[in-house]
Amino acid sequence: MNTKQLVRVRDVMKPQFDTVDGLDTVAHALETMAHVDTKTLIVRKRHAEDAIGMVVVSDISRQVLANDRAPDRVNIYEIMSKPALSVDPEMDIRHCARLFARFDLTRAPVVQDGEVVGIVSLTDMVVKGMMPYL
DSSP: OOOOOOOBHHHHSBOOOOEEOTTSBHHHHHHHHHHHTOSEEEEOOSSTTSOOEEEEHHHHIIIIITTTOOGGGOBHHHHOBSSOOOBOTTSBHHHHHHHHHHHTOSEEEEEETTEEEEEEEHHIIIIITSGGGO
């Protein structure tokens, strides 16, 4: 019998996150990231039926810095991931880790009833989530 505790995404996710608008510039996003010391920003939906977007530091590095583009002249919608692959807060972190591996992800929004309730990363799953398995 397996006596290990089931760890769910909700147990390890970060419930605090910051958002940007798709029309914001990369310069604005960088200011937000520096102020809150984060690597991920959720892009706000334009309307109820819109998909969730996400922009991460690696998007900025690959699509702005590496291409010598001016951060104050590039809008978030040009570089964001949308729709962002999201996970349910009730998902087992082992399944979430497999999903991340399959799609080469490092983080994803956690969505419940169509709304973002947090962000989960590989680091969260490994550092916070594996302790009950030890």
